[in-house]
Amino acid sequence: MPELPEAHTVANALNLFLQGHSFEKIEIFIDKLRYPLAPLLDAGLLNQPVLEVRRRARYIIIELANRRALVVHLGMTGVFRQSEPGDERRKHEHVIFHLDNGRQLRFECTRRFSSITVCELDAPGAEPECLAALGVEPLSTDFTAAYLYRELHRRKCPVKIALMDNAVVVGIGNIYAAETFFKARISPLRPAHKLTRKECAVLVETARGVLAAAIEAGGTTFSDYRQLDGTEGLFERELLVYGRKGEPCTACGTPITTATQGGRTTFYCPKCQH
DNA sequence: AGAGATACCTGGGAGC
DNA sequence: TGCTCCCAGGTATCTC
Known part of the structure; x- marks a missing residue:
């Protein structure tokens, strides 16, 4: 998708x-x-x-x-x-x-x-x-730790909801949000305004890395997505938590857990992500 | 105003 | 086997 x-x-x-x-x-x-x-x-x-x-x-x-x-x-x-x-x-x-x-x-x-x-x-x-109402591009220089901290600080919703909000930063959907929070070792359930400046810096750098790697790989492929010539993206095999409910965390072995946020399933490791 | 819920749509899989 | 139900996803729009 x-x-x-x-x-x-x-x-x-x-x-x-x-x-x-x-x-x-x-x-x-x-x-x-x-x-x-x-x-x-x-x-x-x-x-x-x-x-x-x-x-x-x-x-x-x-x-x-x-x-x-x-x-x-x-x-x-x-x-x-x-x-x-x-x-x-x-x-x-x-x-x-x-x-x-x-x-x-x-x-x-x-x-x-x-x-x-x-x-x-x-x-x-x-x-x-x-x-015109869209937020900043995640790979642009506008997406900084200071910017994210400012945006998160005035929101009481879970941080995952805020990071997926197009008015804050665009282009981070359910899959990449899950991967970003896992790699950043931050719980997607945390209230947005409680993240520290340092954690915001980690989130910014991690999200950038996840997206850049996905672009490099030609996009995540599920059943529906194809490039113009019909070839498939290669990022799917690299997903660490998305779609892996019950499977052992690649870092600590704890089974991956799910929660529902904003009507969407969130995948995360209950031990690694705080 | 901000936050949460819901509609939109189809195919695939689970369960009976 | 065939039926029903539920789920996936981003965004606009609704309600509280």
């Missing part, structure tokens, strides 16, 4: 595939994903060269020459696939972008948690207005 590293990997692949090319036709086969798709057909997206494909948080931004941009969120099961005309349409392929070079880009999404919207940018390279 795509988190930030997956969006990063996909954006890079899309940039290679789309840059300089334009859409000649867009076909939609479903009324809506998270939002209605009909606006894609009447938004001036055709015959405009793609300037760049980039990422902000988990959103993929496909910027066209006329300053229109497609803003795509992969949700849980969104997948882009390069196809050729005549390829049979798969069951959950909802959108087909026909390119000026005769090739196709298809968007598939089983659970329909994904979104594809159109927005107009204020200037070339600008951030879409619909993404």
